[in-house]
Structures are given as structure tokens and as C-alpha cells.
Amino acid sequence: MPDESLLKLYTKTRNQSQLACRPLVTEDFGLQAEAFTSPPKWHLAHTSWFFETFLLKPFVAHYRTPNEQYQVLFNSYYNGVGEQFTRGRRGLLSRPTVDEVMAYRAHVDQAMAHLLSDANHPQRDTITTRCRLGIEHEQQHQELFYTDLKYSLAANPLYPTYSNAPPDSPHLSPEPAGPADLQWREYTGGVVTVGVDTDQAGAHAFAFDNESPAHSSYLNPYALANRLVTNAEFQAFVDDGGYQRPEFWLADGWATVQQEQWRQPLYWQDRDGRALQFTLHGLQARLPHQAVCHLSGYEADAYASWAGARLPTEMEWESAARAQPFTPTEFEQDKLHPGQARGAEPLLQLYDDCWQWTGSAYRPYPGFKASPGAIGEYNGKFMANQWVLRGGSCVSQGGHVRPTYRNFFYPQDRWQFSGLRLARDV
């Protein structure tokens, strides 16, 4: 990627983070409902910290940070960089203020523009690579911005509306017609290639280290559903006593259901006979043909079990996804909720509605090597106890997702835009 387009992509990405804040009032910037979420302001600062830590401090002579303490305050989890401010207390950082964080962003942006313009920097290649990583990192945080904000706003009984989408938005209004019946797409399996070969990838391509190396995997024949499970389908599971019947659940999932008193997906509400759900567009009707969203891995697995199916493995998903053209849709600021299946590809809703839980544990690919130094903590150290999700969601940034992308969360996590595509043996 030539430096000019890199700077352009950098600038576009950085602006996007601030655009997303427009509907916020100052009071919203500090919201952190649980330790696993971060306040909007912290996302803004941490993504700047990332560029400062991994690019400006090592590669810009005499770079001056606005505040030495930001190194600790906005370090997420990089032990190689030093101490971290306690994760669950990020909401207590009323200072620096929003204005000060915006100034921090501007300070970093100015220095970055200067650095990226230095065509003769001796570390130019590393700078390019790391800058691209920082951009993708910020795009990940843009998605987390939405998921975290939604979770925190939901803690307020006033149910604040983040985005006032037009009332006739297709994802908010009664659907004229249901989706086509669920259809099964069959795949033959055998030895398939999955993952990314970084040497062979094109000059502009980007992939995280956890997507590499490319390698062979053996698959039995299998079938995938052409679309995601819908609200109406999941409602049938609920109505059939799904949350009261242990036979559908993994043991750890069942324990979680009991402990957390789960009775339906996160954000679902039944009030006075109306089926509602909290969305970034406020409290809205639950539309039957929308993809069901905000499931934990346990709920996804239990639904599949109830439906006589199973979750796909990540290799099955990737192999099938690579068999059809890759056309992710653009991110739309006024469509922040998954919609219903539309189109004619073999597999619909791959990238633009909900992340799809797979049955695969998040582990390193054969031959995986983390980068040396703190940047190697980006992915590798999380490769235990989490499950892989594939695809993308309505709050993923355009251009950020791809068939090889490996997202990962704990199976009890529900606050992501996570749904489910069924699989079965053939």
C-alpha cells in the first residue's frame, strides 16, 4: 500500500471513530456497565495510545506525549508495555475529559501524518505494517464501541436511543414477507486449505496473525444453512421450554443458565404482550424474520441441539465461504441492527448481520508464531477457553471482515452482535 493511500485510510478510519460519537452527550462518554465493556472515551483514547506506543514512541525522534500517565491509563492488556489501569474501573476516569481526549487524538494524528509522510524513514516497512495493524485495531474498536455502548445504555431504564433511524427502515418495520425457507447447502469436504499465507497475499491485503499460516485441514462432508436463525425460530425454542430443559445444553451452559437466570436472549423484553428488543435505535418491536442476535455460544449450541443440527466448525465455515464471491456490504450508521435474509448467493448473511458462533475452540493454527515483543500479545495469549465466531455484523466496519477472519469470545458472552448459522453432517 503506497504511503499516500495508507494515510488516507488512516485518516478515514480515525474520522470514523469520531463520527460515531456524534449522537452522544458528554455524559455518555464514561459509561461502563461491566468490566468487559469499555467507555466510549476509553476506546477513543486507547486506539490513539496504540499508534503512540507502537509507532510514535519507537519511530519518531523526540516525540512528546501529552501526558506520561496515558501510557498506563490507556494500555489495555499489553504486559510488555508495562502496567495497566484496572480494566473494570475505566468508567471512573472522568479526566482526561472528552475534550482532552479529542486533543490527544489530534496530537497523535498530527504526528502520524508527519511520520507517514516521511518516505525515507529507515523503518518504513515496519511503520507501514504497524500502521495498517493500528487501523484494523481501530476498526475492531469501532465495533466494540457499538456493542459496549449498547450494553451500557441498556442499563438505563430510560432506554436511551443512540440513533434515530428513519421509522420506515426495513430493519425496524414489519417485514412484508418472510424469507425463503431455510435451505441446506452441501459441501464435500476432504482436505481443504484454510488460513492466510502472508507471503502470497497481495500487497494491499491485510490479515491478523491468528489467520496464519495457511494450512490443510480434513473435513467430512457437511451442510450449512443458507441463512441465519431468525427471531421467530428462536422464539419457538423458547416456547418449547428451551431454557428449562437441560438435555439441550452443554453442562457449563446449563450452569450458566441457572446462575444468570437466563430465560431468553439478551435485550429481549416482553411487555404487555408485545415482543420487544432493545436496539441502538431504542426499544423496538422484535421482527420475526430478523436474524436472532446477542446469543451466547451456549445458547447458540443449545438451539442447534434442539433443532437437530449443530454449530459449524470454523474450517467448515471458512471453506464454504471461500467457495463463493466475497462481497461484504458497507457499514451504515443508521442500520445498527441485523436484518432479514435477502439475496441469492448460496450462503446469505455471511458478513453483514450477526457474527456466527462456530463449534471451534480458539486455538493457534499449526505453525502459528506470535510476533516478538508486546505486539505479539495482540492475539496469541487469548487462545484458550474462547470460541471462534466467523463472518461479520451490522456494526462491523466495511472492509474490515473477510472469509478468513477469526473473531473470538467466551461462550458465555452475549453482548456482541452474535447469532447462529446451523450446520449438519451429510
Place this chain on the structure above:
Amino acid sequence: MPDESLLKLYTKTRNQSQLACRPLVTEDFGLQAEAFTSPPKWHLAHTSWFFETFLLKPFVAHYRTPNEQYQVLFNSYYNGVGEQFTRGRRGLLSRPTVDEVMAYRAHVDQAMAHLLSDANHPQRDTITTRCRLGIEHEQQHQELFYTDLKYSLAANPLYPTYSNAPPDSPHLSPEPAGPADLQWREYTGGVVTVGVDTDQAGAHAFAFDNESPAHSSYLNPYALANRLVTNAEFQAFVDDGGYQRPEFWLADGWATVQQEQWRQPLYWQDRDGRALQFTLHGLQARLPHQAVCHLSGYEADAYASWAGARLPTEMEWESAARAQPFTPTEFEQDKLHPGQARGAEPLLQLYDDCWQWTGSAYRPYPGFKASPGAIGEYNGKFMANQWVLRGGSCVSQGGHVRPTYRNFFYPQDRWQFSGLRLARDV
């Protein structure tokens, strides 16, 4: 109290709450570091809710609240009023915004002004009594505003400064001379009268229900220290291994020391050989002759035990305090930390530096009756497991404290401006 002066007192008190917010940035209004603290914004709203709930809704025909949900959001603990929003999650209420809460205050103030001006209201006496209670209630929250804010700001490693007091303030600068030696004032005891006889109190006097009835109590002869324990004195306890020696501690106190890893009073910090403390004026030097502050009841008791003394009972304290003229000082916005003993009364620092832990459990006085209805929940239901503190502090509002005032907190609580006056048998 004539209605005119009541309205004047009402207005003065309400303005004071807002004056206290001047140094805050918008981001500070939502800070809640622990469940036992409340955000500044919540204090502003809850005190308004109190007037609305106990005066406007019952006594103003056709009163309209700005938002029906405020009844739940800003109810602290009144089961008789209905549900309460979860205490530990008040910091998540980014909405209503600060502006909206200020508008709520204005709305209530306008309606209150109207109500207080209605000289012919059939419930005039009740209105007067309750309004006075609401004013005292708001003054209590003004003190909590400071204690809670201090606690929450302290969670930020940037140690924000709330108030920029002049650098030559006597409570921030090295003290020219130490206080007089600690002197013991002796009292004969016997049958004494404590508490307030509401019928006999003057027309303008106010006391909380927990200060009544006036009653007799038998005291053995005793002595009280003329001043509070100082930082230097408490430092000697620390240096003598006070926090490592169980023999000075109550069993529950010792368990708390172990569990919480207490090693010195809250807000004390030793950095690079400098003795510091966090104050509302920022991180400051710990002055040796200042009253030691932010002790739990357990620490106060352990110190007394180490010093060969004990805590006074609340009856001893009150009886002695009533034996000398009552002259509380005015609250000063730029003096938000306890100072050193000055003056010539028998007992110094009674009301203006730190609340003083007593050895008395907070229980009802003989013959105590809580008011009927929700307002009866104000004090009575808390009369278990807490200890009484007497006096007042540098963040108490002028006119709010008096010799009979019973403050109460759990013995493990440290975030109040709480210190210690020694007592002993004679």
C-alpha cells in the same frame, strides 16, 4: 419559622448544592467509584425527588413531574415509595443529562416556591415541617457530595484537584507551631439528660427523629481529650506496627485489616519519602498537627486501645458538648480538609474538622417512634450494626450540626471525614 424565612432557607440551601458543582466538568457528574457512594448528579436529583415526593406530589393539586420514571431512578431506599433503581449502578445513568437534572431542580424549585407561598394551605404545618426536613436532608447530601466525590476522584491516578485553594491556606501549609499538648477534661457523670425534647424545642429549632426523645442516662465519671488525634500521633501508631498487631483490634476489625490489606488511613500515600494525602485540593503534604481523618471505626478503636484510652460513648460526648457554648463555624468552600486545633474552649474541634467515632452502637433512644409512612424510613430502619459519630466536619454545612446530632456509619467505613477524640475512665 415564618414562611418567608423558610423559603429563604430553602433557596439558600438549594443554591448551595449547585454552587458546589461549579468546579466540576460534565464528565465528573456521573462518577461512582463504589456502591456506597453516589454520583454528584444523583445527589442533585435525589434531593429534588425528596421535595417532589414528600411535598409536591401529596400537597400540590395537579402537580406534574417532568418524568414519571424519576420516581424510581432517584428513590434512594424508601420502600414505602416503591421500587428503587439499583444503588451500585447510579453511575450508569448518563441520562437524564446534567442539564436535564438542573431543569428538574428548577422545576421543583418553582413549584416549591409556589407551595411555600400559599399561606392558606390546609396542610401548612406539615408542609413547613417536611420542608425543613427536606432542607436538612439536602444539607446532609451536600456533605455526602464531598465525601463521595473525593472517593471517586481518588480512583483516578491523575488525582484531579476539586478546589484550588490558595497555596498559603493554613490547612495546606506547614504549621508554624504544634498544638498545645493533649489535655484531659474531666466530667462527673451521674444521671444526665441527653437527646431532644421536640415539644420543648424552640419554634425554629430542628432535630432529626433519631435525636429524640430526651431521656436520662447514667454515666460513670469520665474524661475527654480536649482535641482530636493528629496525623503525627496516628503516624506513631503506624510506626509501632499498629496495623500488624492484632492485640489492639476488635476481631471484626482485624479481619477487615487482613482482608482489605489496610496499612494506613485511607488517602495516605508515602512517595519517595514524602508523606502525602489525597485531598479535595489535590495531592498534598500530610501535616503533622492536622486532625487525622478518614479512619474507620475499627482504626479509631484500635488507635485508642494502643494509646491506653478508649472511644467515648455518645452520651459522654453529648453531655460534655452541652456543657460548653455551641459555636459551629461556617462552611468554607476553599477549606475542605481538617485543620489543627486552635482556641481555648475546654473541648476543641467539636464540629469543624472531623466527625468523631464513638463506641456507641446506633440504636433507638428509649421511647423512639419512627414517623408513619415512608418518611419513617429516614432513620429508624438503619438502627443496627452502625456506630454513632458525633460532632461535624470541615465539609458539614454551617447550621446543620449541633450537640445532639447523631451521625452513623458502619465501623468499616472510611470514606467519611471521620476522626477520633480519646476518652478514658476517671
Place this chain on the structure above:
Amino acid sequence: MPDESLLKLYTKTRNQSQLACRPLVTEDFGLQAEAFTSPPKWHLAHTSWFFETFLLKPFVAHYRTPNEQYQVLFNSYYNGVGEQFTRGRRGLLSRPTVDEVMAYRAHVDQAMAHLLSDANHPQRDTITTRCRLGIEHEQQHQELFYTDLKYSLAANPLYPTYSNAPPDSPHLSPEPAGPADLQWREYTGGVVTVGVDTDQAGAHAFAFDNESPAHSSYLNPYALANRLVTNAEFQAFVDDGGYQRPEFWLADGWATVQQEQWRQPLYWQDRDGRALQFTLHGLQARLPHQAVCHLSGYEADAYASWAGARLPTEMEWESAARAQPFTPTEFEQDKLHPGQARGAEPLLQLYDDCWQWTGSAYRPYPGFKASPGAIGEYNGKFMANQWVLRGGSCVSQGGHVRPTYRNFFYPQDRWQFSGLRLARDV
């Protein structure tokens, strides 16, 4: 007390501990259902440890303990003696075995007999005093043996029967007639004397340090119920929604009710329309005129509030109890459950059915001084956060209780034989 009768009392008490174990199988000796209970075997060992630690080790030259590690294993809470084995893990000490603990007891008994027979020991007075303390200490543990065992057996759905009392025992069979109506006994109050003057007590008298010094206390006129609250009366509270109505509860009590999901007293069970309760005689019918038992202080307080009365203070209780002859009944091994009121004294059921919660916080008497050294930890360090109970219970040892006795537990504790006598102002 002459040495001869002291040895006799020692021997009788020690034997009683072992008699109480007769109905146990070996497997029962290690039961510890919660950290606040101790296994039967541990009680047997700890009471021996007490004599060994405070008498044999300091006063017998060349005394040899069977096992040096017992010093830690069987130390309850005496920091002055050194480390303690973790309280909640006492049930994990399968070794020493029951036989080894019995051998430890015999070893201590032999050495004690020798020591008590040494009329010329230079520390004879201290030995006599401490031995008497050790005896009273063991009697306390005899009561704890029953309360702890009952709690642990109740964890077993087989509901093991500890004692097969005759089926026509009056405390297990339908009562021929109800008790006389509750009657109120009035007392004038004024300055009363409470507590024990150790110098004036007779040569044989014993009292714990927490009962001293004798001192004056001022009481308003008051009345006490002549008998304890019954199962039938408490059932009426339950049936009136007592556990669902916060207006009767202290705030901390109400929080406990919610958290612990209390719906009725500990050990009550309703099965197939039958009102049952678990007792040391197995699962038995709940008799309406029995004293209600196993209440927490919060439940006792809430009942009193519902009944328009209150808990007595410990001073009221003691002053009234001292006004009538003191005649505690003997402990009976086959009557291990409270019965119904019988007799004609002004106050019935003072000592032989249930301990009676008072509204007094457990604090030191004016002038109280703990003994020096580890033995001073016996009572003094617990004087915070607990409530005083007065009287005695069906599982108290005969001769152990008296009008000045101060028992104490946390207000949330329910596993003691604790009930309630109403009081009111006059």
C-alpha cells in the same frame, strides 16, 4: 471453691462432653456444614487444648503434649497463642482420629487431675481461677456441640435423628392445652444496678469478664412478656406476609431476607400440608405452643415490630430477671427442643427454652478491662457488631446460666436456640 470440689466439677464436665457423643457414629465427628460451626471432634479437642494451653503448659513443669501441632490445629482464635488452622476447614481433619482425640482428652485429664491435686503449687489461685474458666468454657462448647451438630445433620436429606426421646415426651407430642394468655409484667426502671461485682461475689460464684463491672444504668418504665413468643404466634406473622413486607424490618435485616431468601425460621418445613421442624429428635411436628426457636435477631426484631412491641434491652431483661428467684432447670439429654410455658413465676421460660434476643449491641460495660495476655481475647475482642442474648436454652448446661450472663451473636445468626420475649414501654 475447694480443690476437691473443683476437680469433681472438672471431671463431671469433662465426662459430660463425652456422654453427649454417645449417639454419634464415627462419621458424624467430622461434620462441619458451614465455617461458623465446628465438628464434634473439634469441640472435644479444642476444650482440651484450652486446659493444656492455659494451665498445663504454663504451670506443669516438663508437661509433654501428645502432638506439638495440636497447638495450631485446635487453637480457635487466640492470636496471642499463635497461628490457627483455618476455621472453615476443621471438618477436613480426619486425623487425629476420634480415638486419638479421646486419648488426647485422657492425657489432659490425667495431667489436670495431678495439677489440681497439688495443693502447694505456687500459682494455686491462678490455677483455680483458670480451671474454673476452662470448665465454663467447656460448658459453652457443650451447647455449641448441639447447635453445630443440629445444623450439620440438617444438611443431610436423610434427616438423621440424634436422640430418640420417648415419643410421649411433652415437647414432641400435641399439647393438651395452650399456655395462659401472654401477660405483661411491668417494671418501674430508674437507676438500676446491673452486672457482677467480682469482689463481692461469693467464693464459689463464677462470672465471665464481660459481666463486669457492676454498674448503674438508667431505665425508663417498661414491661416484659411473661413468656416467649410461640410457634403459633410466629406462624401468624408468616401468614400475614411478614417475610414480604419491608416495613417491619431493619434495613440490614431486609437485605438479608432478600439475599438468603428467608421465608420462615430455620428448620421449619411445610410438607404435604404438615407443619414440621427438624430437631435433634429428628423431623417432628411443629407444636403451636412451643417457643419459636432458631430466629435471627433480625427476625426477632421484625416480629416484635409487627406485634407492636419491641425487643427488651439487656438491662431491662437483667433487672427484671434479678427481681425474681433464680431457678434454672437441669439439662436433660432427651429434651433437646424448647417446650411450652409452664409455671407461675412472673417471668417464665427465662433459662430453659430459648435464648432471648435483646435490642442491645454487645459492648463493654463501663470500666471493663480484659485480662492481660491471650486469655484476654476470650470476650473483649468480640464486642462489636453482635447483639446480646439473655437467658439460656434447652441445650444449656445446668449451672452454666444466670441472670447476668451475656450471650452474643451476630443479628443474622439463626443456628442457635434463639427465640424472643417481647417488651414495651409503659
Place this chain on the structure above:
Amino acid sequence: MPDESLLKLYTKTRNQSQLACRPLVTEDFGLQAEAFTSPPKWHLAHTSWFFETFLLKPFVAHYRTPNEQYQVLFNSYYNGVGEQFTRGRRGLLSRPTVDEVMAYRAHVDQAMAHLLSDANHPQRDTITTRCRLGIEHEQQHQELFYTDLKYSLAANPLYPTYSNAPPDSPHLSPEPAGPADLQWREYTGGVVTVGVDTDQAGAHAFAFDNESPAHSSYLNPYALANRLVTNAEFQAFVDDGGYQRPEFWLADGWATVQQEQWRQPLYWQDRDGRALQFTLHGLQARLPHQAVCHLSGYEADAYASWAGARLPTEMEWESAARAQPFTPTEFEQDKLHPGQARGAEPLLQLYDDCWQWTGSAYRPYPGFKASPGAIGEYNGKFMANQWVLRGGSCVSQGGHVRPTYRNFFYPQDRWQFSGLRLARDV
């Protein structure tokens, strides 16, 4: 398997469970140090319950259980059978006594002998299959008996000795010579077959459902260490600050190290300069060439990372193990601790010292189907969040392990006899 040999195997296995109890005193039978362990008595009862529930109740007309409540008391986790007594409170079941449990075992054995002798039973095949499952189930509990007992005995500072092995036992005495250097065995990988094809297995073969179906898997070339990691090697990791350096640890592992304050493997103790470890033979010297044991998966993974290697996958392990003759050693009652590597096979210590952590998450094999009904809960529902261990250990029963066996525990679990064999890419 002909019925005669099945009954023989049944009887041998049942006797073995009781033989293992010989060194116990009655008091030991109830020990349960943590919820994840079970008391010896419970293992004895639960294994009998298994035969009763899945064989006697369904297949023996008029079978009478000694106690209907055993169905709940000794149900481990089978929701399909009904309620379960709380897992963490099994130690509180002093009744049924040891004798009663032994009588329960005899009752079940007699009924089983009768059932197995009925050659004409219409459900003969199912009976044979389930009986074999019950036998293997009991063998698993025999291993758990040792791991759980060791953990519970370790909670006692007296460090009871379970087995007095001869003092010259090779696993307790200084080793004459070290093991050969660690050697790497290389494997080519490619498409390999793993798992068990139940139809093709011989008539006598047994495998759990989680070992099926046989299926293909693709492996890159890899190498395995010929022996397990030793105490001396692990000591080097400890000495190099392994427990203080986050760079070697998975994020969840590092969090566990901090929270649990791990500093060395479970049961290691350093006293007065001596390197000790608690074993079932008491507190013993830590021998340098013994396989290091009682590692969590996190510790195993961190060690491998520090050593520049990695954990094998379960497929790598199985494929390599199947490439050499399978010769597990017999279980020896006086060798209850892992020893050092001896022999000449390519891979040593496969089955007889420590289970070996793999890097594979425990998930179903492609095409896995759980059995219908409660028995289907045996394995399938645990296929989340656990890691696979392969091999066997010094406390595994002879004949119970095999190359395809999949053991599984949570990565934080340390109380199993779990060690580590290194792997690396080639």
C-alpha cells in the same frame, strides 16, 4: 465378552474399589476438601448407584433399592435421572455410614451377579454393554478416588500417609542415574486416522463414546519428546522466574496465577532448604528425574512456551502412540507416584506416570452422537472449555487406558496426576 468373564471382570473391579480403602480410617471416608473432589465413601456409593440406575432398576423385575433417597444422594450429574444432591456438600453425608454403604455395595453386587447370570434375559446385549460401561466407570472413579483423597489429605497439616510403600521404592529414593537426554521423535503427519470405529473393534474391546467415530485428520510434520518433563526441568523454569513472567502464559493462565498466587506446582514444598512434595506415601523428597506432576494445563503450556516448544495436539499424540506397540503397565498399590523414564520405546512414559496435557480443546469428533437418554450425559455435555489429556497415570487402573482414550479437565485443574510431554513443529 462372554458373561462369565464379564462377571469376573465386574467382581474384580468391585473388589478393587474396596481394596483401595484398606488404609483408610473411618474418619477419612467423608473427606471433601473442595467441591471438585468427592469423598471416598461417595465414590463407593455412586459407582453402585450407576449399576443400580442403569441396570438393576430398568432390567430387574421387582428390584428393591435399600433406600429410595440414594437415587438423589448418589446421582452425580445425570439430569435425566432427576435431582442431584449438591456436589460441594457430599462430605456432609455422615449417613449412610461406611458400613451402610458397604452393605449397599453388597446388595448391588448380589443383584448384579444374578442379572449377569441370566443368559436368557431379553435385553442381554444392552445389559452386557452397559455393565461394561459401569465397570469402566468404576475404574475411572478408582483413579478419582486417589486424586481426590490426595487433595483432601493435603489439607491436613499432619500430612497423613495413605500408603506406606517400602522405603527403597524406586519412586521414593534417590535415583542412581538420570534419564537419557530428552530425544525428539519425528512424525510425518499427513492424513491420519484417529478415533475408534466401534463396529470394527473386536468383541472384547471397549471405548467410550467420545473416542468415536474413527475419522481422518490432517497433521503437519511434528516431533514429540521421548519422555515427560522432569521435576529438575520444571525447577529450572521456576528458578528462571517462570511464575513471574507473563510472556510465557496464556492470558487466562496468567490471571489464574495472580489470583491463586501460584508459585510452583501443587504439592511442592520447600522447607528448610529441602525440596519436598506431598504424595500418597506422605511428605517425600522431590526427585529430580521424576516426571513433574500435578500441573494445570496453564502451567504445562507456559513451561512449553518457556522451553521453546509447545503442547502436542491430541491427534499428534494419538497418531504417534498408535505407531508403537501398546503395553500399559499394571496398577501397583504401593507405587502411587510417577517415576522416571526407563525403557527403549520411541515414546516412553505414555501410560504409567502422568496424564499428558494436550493443546486440544475437548470437543466432539466429527459425526459424534451421544447415546439417547440419561446415559448420553456421560461425556457429551462436557465438551466445552476443557482440554484433552492423553495417556494414563500411576493411579490409572491396568487395562483401563489405551491410545485412543480422551481424558479431559479444565485448564486450571491441578489435582489430577497430570504432567507434560513436549512437542514441536518439524
